[in-house]
Amino acid sequence: MPESKIITSESMVDNHDLRNELIARTEVLDKVKKLLLIPEMNCMTIRQVADYYEVDIDTLKKCCKRNKDEIILDGVxxxxxxxxxxxxxxxDVPLVQNQTNLVIQIDDNTRLEIPNRGIKCFSKRAVLRIGMLLRDSEIAQEVRTQLLNIVEHTAEEKPELLTQDIDDEEKLQAAIGKAFATGDIMEFATAAQAYTAFQRRHIDRIETSNKLLTAEVLHISDRKMFNRVMRKFASTLHISFGVAFSMLYKQLSYRYGIDLKKRGDRKTPYIQYIKDDEWDKVQKVIIAILEKYNVNVKEFFESCSPTFKEK
Incomplete structure (x- = not known):
């Protein structure tokens, strides 16, 4: 972005390129207000999006219609x-089918009605895009404020960091492709190793954090403790128990190559196939996910202790 350009909440509403630069920062949505995503689908219905931004559904529909092409590309x-x-x-989600729709009881306070003709569902990127486009929603204005904080903080340190992660990943992937095309095995191995290190950078940061990893607040190899942690994990992130486990399994496979679904006789719960020397990796994955959602890790684990008492 040009140095002379002043970035404001209003300019975000009017500037397509600026929105594209910030569309990956979906973490700000949970900072402003907790998202309640549909279990197993990682999306929201149009009514849920309207409720999140605290606008009437007609206002949201008008916004979507005016910016149809842009929002659809983000996942609608x-x-x-x-x-x-x-x-x-x-x-563990109650479903009731009647003549006109399907009723889904997500939790005690959230009930979805899905018409037989279907319903539009929005990805987190699409939800964020709407927040950059809605002019009069206070929640949307706060979302834009959080995004502006990211821009200002990053620009103070190093302006190119706004897109550096994306650029770095593209360069590493290009290096792998080039090495593969030329048949240079050593170059290919070096490029692949560099890309793996790039993907692990968040886990590596956590592994060097003695404060988190030596706190001794958790012994999750104990089944009762592990179940307590996963229930708290699901509750904290406002997801179902099943989705919490799916998230854990996916990150274990992605971060450490531990594919539990291919072990043993493949019967659930898959966590039974964790080896004794792998429990520390389970804990690190949980820590990584909690940090991503800005949850205080130490307080989270302490609250899982059998001796913990709410104040």
Missing amino acids: VTKTPRVFKDLLKGQ
């Missing part, structure tokens, strides 16, 4: 009751 799809049923099968 129509899902039918059958899709919901298939994705939520086996989850």
